[in-house]
Amino acid sequence: MSRMSENKRRIHIIGPRVLSALAALLLAGGTLAGCGARIPSADPEHEINYYVVYQPSDLDPQTVFDVGNMPIVGLFSESVMSRNEEGRLIYGLADRYEKSEDGCLYTFHIRDDARWSDGVPVTAADFVFGWQRVVNPDTASNASFLFLNCMKLEGVEEIFYQHAPLDTLGIHAVDDHTFTVSLLEPCPYLLDLLVNNAFSPCREDFFYAHKGEYMKKAGAFLSCGAFVPDYYEPLGMQLHLSKNPYYYDAEIVQVSGVNVQVLSDQQQLIMSFEKGEADIIPISGEQQEVAQGDPRLTEIPGALIYYVIPNLDNEIFGNRNIRRAMALCVNRDEIVNSLLRAGNYPLTRIIPEGIVFEEDGTDFGGDPDQFADLCGYQPELARSYWEKGLQELGITKVTAEFLTSSESNTFMDILKKEWEKNLPGFSMKYRVVPPKAYNQELHDGHFDLALTGWSADYADPTAYLALFTPDNYANVGHYNSPAFNKVFAESAAVPLALDPQARMEKLHEAERILMEEMAVIPAVTVGEARMVSDRVKGVYMGALVPHVNFKYAVKEAK
Amino acid sequence: MRKYILKRLLISAATLFVMLVILFLLLELMPGSPFNDVKLSPEQRAVLEAKYGLDKPVWERLGMYIGNALRGDFGVSYVLAKDVPVSSLLSSRVGVSIRIGLFSLFIGTFVGLVIGFAAALWQGKLPDKIGMAISVIGLSVPSYVFAVLFCYFLGFKWKWFPLIYDLRRPVTSAMLPILASGVMIVSVIARFTRDETLRVMQSDYVLFARCQGISRWNVIINYILRNALLPIVTVMGSLVISLLTGTLVIEGMFAVPGIGSFMGTAISGNDYNVILALSFVYSVIYVVVMLGVDLIYGILDPRIRIAGK
Numbered sequence A: 001m002s003r004m005s006e007n008k009r010r011i012h013i014i015g016p017r018v019l020s021a022l023a024a025l026l027l028a029g030g031t032l033a034g035c036g037a038r039i040p041s042a043d044p045e046h047e048i049n050y051y052v053v054y055q056p057s058d059l060d061p062q063t064v065f066d067v068g069n070m071p072i073v074g075l076f077s078e079s080v081m082s083r084n085e086e087g088r089l090i091y092g093l094a095d096r097y098e099k100s101e102d103g104c105l106y107t108f109h110i111r112d113d114a115r116w117s118d119g120v121p122v123t124a125a126d127f128v129f130g131w132q133r134v135v136n137p138d139t140a141s142n143a144s145f146l147f148l149n150c151m152k153l154e155g156v157e158e159i160f161y162q163h164a165p166l167d168t169l170g171i172h173a174v175d176d177h178t179f180t181v182s183l184l185e186p187c188p189y190l191l192d193l194l195v196n197n198a199f200s201p202c203r204e205d206f207f208y209a210h211k212g213e214y215m216k217k218a219g220a221f222l223s224c225g226a227f228v229p230d231y232y233e234p235l236g237m238q239l240h241l242s243k244n245p246y247y248y249d250a251e252i253v254q255v256s257g258v259n260v261q262v263l264s265d266q267q268q269l270i271m272s273f274e275k276g277e278a279d280i281i282p283i284s285g286e287q288q289e290v291a292q293g294d295p296r297l298t299e300i301p302g303a304l305i306y307y308v309i310p311n312l313d314n315e316i317f318g319n320r321n322i323r324r325a326m327a328l329c330v331n332r333d334e335i336v337n338s339l340l341r342a343g344n345y346p347l348t349r350i351i352p353e354g355i356v357f358e359e360d361g362t363d364f365g366g367d368p369d370q371f372a373d374l375c376g377y378q379p380e381l382a383r384s385y386w387e388k389g390l391q392e393l394g395i396t397k398v399t400a401e402f403l404t405s406s407e408s409n410t411f412m413d414i415l416k417k418e419w420e421k422n423l424p425g426f427s428m429k430y431r432v433v434p435p436k437a438y439n440q441e442l443h444d445g446h447f448d449l450a451l452t453g454w455s456a457d458y459a460d461p462t463a464y465l466a467l468f469t470p471d472n473y474a475n476v477g478h479y480n481s482p483a484f485n486k487v488f489a490e491s492a493a494v495p496l497a498l499d500p501q502a503r504m505e506k507l508h509e510a511e512r513i514l515m516e517e518m519a520v521i522p523a524v525t526v527g528e529a530r531m532v533s534d535r536v537k538g539v540y541m542g543a544l545v546p547h548v549n550f551k552y553a554v555k556e557a558k
Numbered sequence B: 001m002r003k004y005i006l007k008r009l010l011i012s013a014a015t016l017f018v019m020l021v022i023l024f025l026l027l028e029l030m031p032g033s034p035f036n037d038v039k040l041s042p043e044q045r046a047v048l049e050a051k052y053g054l055d056k057p058v059w060e061r062l063g064m065y066i067g068n069a070l071r072g073d074f075g076v077s078y079v080l081a082k083d084v085p086v087s088s089l090l091s092s093r094v095g096v097s098i099r100i101g102l103f104s105l106f107i108g109t110f111v112g113l114v115i116g117f118a119a120a121l122w123q124g125k126l127p128d129k130i131g132m133a134i135s136v137i138g139l140s141v142p143s144y145v146f147a148v149l150f151c152y153f154l155g156f157k158w159k160w161f162p163l164i165y166d167l168r169r170p171v172t173s174a175m176l177p178i179l180a181s182g183v184m185i186v187s188v189i190a191r192f193t194r195d196e197t198l199r200v201m202q203s204d205y206v207l208f209a210r211c212q213g214i215s216r217w218n219v220i221i222n223y224i225l226r227n228a229l230l231p232i233v234t235v236m237g238s239l240v241i242s243l244l245t246g247t248l249v250i251e252g253m254f255a256v257p258g259i260g261s262f263m264g265t266a267i268s269g270n271d272y273n274v275i276l277a278l279s280f281v282y283s284v285i286y287v288v289v290m291l292g293v294d295l296i297y298g299i300l301d302p303r304i305r306i307a308g309k
Helices: A003-034 A124-135 A144-149 A156-162 A204-209 A266-275 A285-291 A320-328 A332-340 A379-393 A410-422 A435-443 A462-468 A482-492 A500-517 B002-029 B042-051 B058-070 B086-121 B126-140 B143-157 B172-201 B204-211 B216-229 B232-254 B259-269 B272-300 B302-308
Strands: A047-052 A081-083 A089-091 A094-099 A105-110 A171-175 A178-182 A227-232 A238-243 A257-262 A280-282 A297-310 A398-404 A426-432 A449-455 A521-532
Touching: A047 A266, A089 A094, A105 A124, A124 A144, A124 A156, A124 A171, A124 A178, A124 A204, A144 A156, A144 B042, A156 B042, A266 A280, A266 A285, A266 B143, A285 A521, A297 A320, A320 A379, A320 A521, A332 A410, A332 A521, A379 A410, A398 A410, A398 A435, A410 A426, A410 A449, A462 A482, A462 A500, A482 A500, B002 B058, B002 B272, B086 B126, B086 B172, B086 B216, B086 B232, B086 B259, B086 B272, B126 B172, B143 B172, B143 B232, B172 B216, B172 B232, B204 B216, B232 B259, B232 B272, B259 B272
Parallel strands: A047 A257, A047 A280, A398 A426, A398 A449
Antiparallel strands: A081 A089, A094 A105, A105 A178, A171 A178, A227 A238, A238 A257, A280 A521, A297 A449, A297 A521
16 A cells, blocks of 8 residues: 555544544534523623622512522612611602501602612502512412511411401502501511511512513513612522612612622632622631731621520420520630631620610610620539539439531530530530421420521511510420510500610510520621622621612722 | 344333432432421411422322423422422523533543553653553542632633633633543543553554554554544443532532532422432433443444343
C-alpha cells in the first residue's frame, strides 16, 4: 500500500469520527446555551444582588407563612400597614383608619393612588377577596394561623372549621376605597399584625384568570408593592424583580430591580460577595471569623427566641426549684460567643430586646438583665435550688431525656456540660427523632426536656406570652398557672384592652410570673448576620415582617 | 435479538414498578407529616391533610398514585412549591442536570481517552507518569475538593468564569460545575483506557499486524484504538450513575437548578410527592442506562445474546 493511499484511508477513518465528536460537542454547547432563561434586567448596575440560603417555595402572599419566603413576598406585596426604613409602623396601602369605641370595628381607607402593577386601582373588594382566600379551608393556607390564633375576627372559625359561607367573614367593602373589619374582641396590636403579607389584597379577576398558576410563574404575578417579579420558576435558584412603575411610592424607589439568588454553600457565598457578584449575603456563625471587624458585617436582630421546655407533667421537671436551678446554670454567653455569634444574643427573659415597643417608645424587653437574678449564670445559686428541689422530691439522682432532631447537638452539648458539671446527680441523654416527627413527639409529650423556638408574628408581648396559655397548642410543656392565666386574661379584656399603657403593665406582670415560675428556660434570641456591600445603602433588614425592604435602598455606581 | 430486547424491556418495566411501590411504602413508614409547622394546631393540620387526600387509607392512596403516575401525573408538591404539579417542577430541572452531566461526560471522556492513550503509548515515560498522577489524584480526591479549587482559582482569583450557575450566562457559568464533575470522568476513563490499550498492544493480532509491515500509526488507530474502545462502554454505564450521585453535592455548591440540589430539599421538607417522583426519575435513569449497556453489549457480543435466549 502506497503511503498516499494509507493516509487517505486514515483520513477516511478519522474524518467522520472527529467530525461527529465535534458535532456532538457543538450540539452539547448549543443545548447548554439553551438552558438560559430570559431574565429581564433593565439596569443591572442599579440592581441589588440579594443572596439567600432558603429556596423560595411559595410566593403567594395569602399562603406564605415562613421566614424563608416572607422576606421575598414582602418585596411585592403590601397591606394597609407597612414599615419604614427603621422598621417602625407606617401606613401602607391605606392612608387613614378609624376605630370604634369598643375597639371591635375598624374602618380602613385605601389611598387614592394605590394601584396594581398593571395600573388597575387597588379596591376594598381586593382586600375582602384576599382575606377570604386565607381562611377558605380549600386554600389550605398556613397563614390561617394569623386569622385563627392571633385575633378574633368575626366568622373565621365557622368558615375554617365548618365551611360557613365566605361572606360571613368580618371584612366588608363599604365602597371602592373603604372596608371595615369586625372583631369579636378588641385586638390592641391589630395594626401591627396587618403588616403581614397574608392581609394584603388579592384581585379576584386576575386570580381566576391565572388559576393554578397564580404567583407561580412570571406573568402570573400581580404586585401592589415596590417591585414586581418578572422571572420565576418554582423552586428555581434565581428570582428577578423589577421596580413596579405603578407603586404609589415609585418616586422614592431608587433601585431598578432585585436579583434574588439561592445559594447555600458558605465558601461560595463569601467568594461571590468579595468578587462583587453578590451585594448581600447571609453569613453563618462558623464563617464569621473571617468577617470579624469588617464594617460590612451587619447584625440583624431576630424575633426568634430559643428556650428549653421542661415537661411539666413529669414530676421532676414539674418542680420549680429544679427548673430554676437548671435556668441558673445555662452558660448563654458561651453559646452565643462560641457557637452562634453575630446577630444572636443571650436571653434571660421571654420578650427579647428590640421587638416590642410601648406607647411611649419604651422597649418592652429593653432591659436584658431584668431577670438576671432568676436566670443569669450563677452556678452556686443553682446548686442550692437544685438541692432544695431534690429534697422536696426525695431523690438524689435525675436522668433526663432530651428530645432532639439532630445528631449534631453542639448547642445542647453546652447545656448538658453545664448541667452535669453544676448539678450533682444530674445526667442527660439525647433521644434523636427525625425532624418531621419532632413536633409530633413534642405535642404528644414524649420528652423530659426539649429545645425549641418561637418567633413573633407581630410586635406585641402577647406574640410570645400567648404561648403559655393552657389552650395554646404550642404550650407543649403543659404550663398551666392560675396566676398567669388570670393576669393574661385581664390584659386581653376590656378595659385593659383599650388602655395601652395599663395593658403593657399587666403584660410585664405576666412575664414576671412566667420567669418566677420558670415556665421555660430561656436560652438565646436568634437573629442573623449578613454581609452588605459598601455600595448598597438604606436597606431595612429586621426581625419583623416584611424582614427585608429595598424600597428605600440605593446602590451606588462602581 | 428481538426476543432478547423484549425480555430486557420487560425486566426493566417490572423493576421500575416494584421500585415505585417500595418507595411509596417506605415513605409511608417514615414518621411525621409534611405539614409540620409548630404553629399549626391538629385541626388546622387535619384541614391541610384532607385537602391533599393524606387522610385516606394507605392502599387507596397507593392505588391512586400508581394509576396517576402511569398517566404521567405525579401529583402536586405540598411543601416545597405549594400546589405546583411535580411533573412540571421536574421537567425544567431534569434538563439542566442532563445537559451539564452530558457535557462533563463528553469533555471528560475525550480528555480521559487522550491521557489514557498517551500513557499507554509512552508507557513508563513522562506522559505515562503525568497521566497516571492525574488519574490517581482525580480518583482519590473527592470532586467537592476540586470544585473548591476551581472556584477559588478559575472563578474568584482569575475571574475566568462566574462562581455560580447564572441563568443570564448559561454557558460560561456552567463551566465550573462541568469541570468539577468532569475530573472524576477523566480519571476513570484515562486509567481504563491505558490498561485496555496496553492489553490490546500485547495481543497476538497486533504483533501480527506489525509483522505484516503495517505502519505504527495505522496499527494504533485501526487495531489498538478500536479494540481498546469497546470495553469502555461498561465503564460509561457506571460513570453515568456516579455522575448522578455526584450532582447532589456539585449542584448544591454551584446553585445549579437541577435535580441533584432538589433531592436534599425535598427530603428535608418531607414533600412526599416530590421525593417519590425524584427517586423514580433516578431509578428510571439508572434502569435506562443499565438497559442501554445490556443492549449495546448484546449487539457487540453475540455470546450475551445467545445466553439471554
